[in-house]
Amino acid sequence: MFKIGIASFITSAVLLANTTFYVGKTYDFAERDIIDAIQTHIQNNGPSIEKKYEELKQHAMDKMTTIAPKLKSELPFATEDKEYFAKTHYTNPKDIKDANGKILYKAGYTFDPMDYISLPYAIVFINATRTAEIAWLKRSEMLNSAHYRILITQGSYLEATKALGQHVFFANDAIIHRMGIKATPSVVTQEKNRLKIREVRVNEPSQRD
Numbered sequence: 407m408f409k410i411g412i413a414s415f416i417t418s419a420v421l422l423a424n425t426t427f428y429v430g431k432t433y434d435f436a437e438r439d440i441i442d443a444i445q446t447h448i449q450n451n452g453p454s455i456e457k458k459y460e461e462l463k464q465h466a467m468d469k470m471t472t473i474a475p476k477l478k479s480e481l482p483f484a485t486e487d488k489e490y491f492a493k494t495h496y497t498n499p500k501d502i503k504d505a506n507g508k509i510l511y512k513a514g515y516t517f518d519p520m521d522y523i524s525l526p527y528a529i530v531f532i533n534a535t536r537t538a539e540i541a542w543l544k545r546s547e548m549l550n551s552a553h554y555r556i557l558i559t560q561g562s563y564l565e566a567t568k569a570l571g572q573h574v575f576f577a578n579d580a581i582i583h584r585m586g587i588k589a590t591p592s593v594v595t596q597e598k599n600r601l602k603i604r605e606v607r608v609n610e611p612s613q614r615d
Contacts, residue, residue, distance in 0.1 A: 473563045473564065474562050475559055475576040475577055477577070480533070481531075481533065481559050481560075481587065482588075482590075483589060483590065484592065484606055485589070487604075487607050488604075489605070490586075491602055492601040492602075492603055494519060494520050495516055495518045496518070496519060497515070498514065498516070499513060520601060521599050525595070527553050528554050528594060529557060530557065531577055531590050531594070533590045534560060534561025534565065534574070538608050538609035539590060539608055540566075540570065544569075555575060556572070556575065557575045558577065559582070559587075559590055589605050591605070591606050592606070
């Protein structure tokens with residue numbers, strides 16, 4: 407009996423699999439294939455689509471040209487080769503508490519972040535509007551290297567990227583202040599737990615482009 411029952415179940419399943427059930431009224435599917443519709447639209451509207459594309463591309467290029475750092479004031483041109491160390495100590499301005507209100511660090515607590523972090527690359531600060539600094543950087547071995555990060559203090563991101571052949575980053579007032587940058591070009595490296603800034607004279611300020 408058990409074998410007969412299994413056979414009957416399998417037979418019923420096969421019959422059901424080959425049976426079509428209709429619930430309610432049915433209609434022919436008249437929707438056009440979406441790919442075909444897109445292709446037809448492109449063929450019929452090619453000139454206007456191309457014009458819109460060019461307008462969007464130009465708009466994007468215009469915005470890229472205007473993207474630039476926003477410092478409160480422009481850093482002066484380095485007038486001599488010199489080195490100095492940044493003051494990286496930080497004094498906590500107010501109490502730092504945990505989630506339960508317990509004070510972890512009191513206001514006035516001072517520490518040096520460089521005791522706990524390691525800078526993985528040197529940082530180069532340049533003013534990208536000064537062709538002398540661009541030329542100096544292009545003569546160096548600091549471009550397209552994982553050992554250096556290029557930050558611009560002034561100038562267009564797009565123009566700087568084209569001139570140097572690599573992506574650059576923006577310097578901001580917080581970075582300038584924290585690292586003690588006073589002029590450009592400057593190269594920042596880490597020596598043990600201190601940040602060393604090396605200013606490089608590449609041209610006379612009166613000869614700035």
